[in-house]
Amino acid sequence: GGIITQTPKFLIGQEGQKLTLKCQQNFNHDTMYWYRQDSGKGLRLIYYSITENDLQKGDLSEGYDASREKKSSFSLTVTSAQKNEMAVFLCASSPRQSQNTLYFGAGTRLSVL
């Protein structure tokens, strides 16, 4: 089996700050995802990457940048944190031959003061 590791688990930032979240997977999966989870709003797709060096915008990409540095890692940057923002960011990966079967990390909880 494999694992998806998200760091940090908790992230506290200041308004206007640039914040980076990291995700590593050892499944050797091609596709990776970043979702934002807010209470009552489900999961919203921020960015995804079909393969190494690929980057696709999701429905919530404004205010974020992403980078697929190598096959095993996918990072997300909040370009300017919003005051009182609170959310959980979930990273996931999936094998190319099995779309819609995602493996998730435990999440990074963001709080902005």
Next chain:
Amino acid sequence: TQTVSQSDAHVTVFEGDSVELRCNYSYGGSIYLSWYIQHHGHGLQFLLKYYSGNPVVQGVNGFEAEFSKSDSSFHLRKASVHWSDSAVYFCAVTSMYDTNAYKVIFGKGTHLHVLP
């Protein structure tokens, strides 16, 4: 554009009851449909998936889901729930072939509460 709708934000049942969690989707092409479970404080875990063939698919822990093209639905069912089934359940859809392939869209989730 594919969309997923889960009409019930909360469902409460007693242990041993049957339950159905509803999912409706909109998309014109061929799709994959899945269900995931999220226990409090954790990431999501895959339960089951449909893409073709028998419209009733079996998942882990006694869960099953039925695809209906005419109703644009993929409802999740369990015949007898256990308290440990208390969690949030998410339905997800992905296009199979077009430019949105690999773009996995989730519903807002249904929180299942199982009472003793």
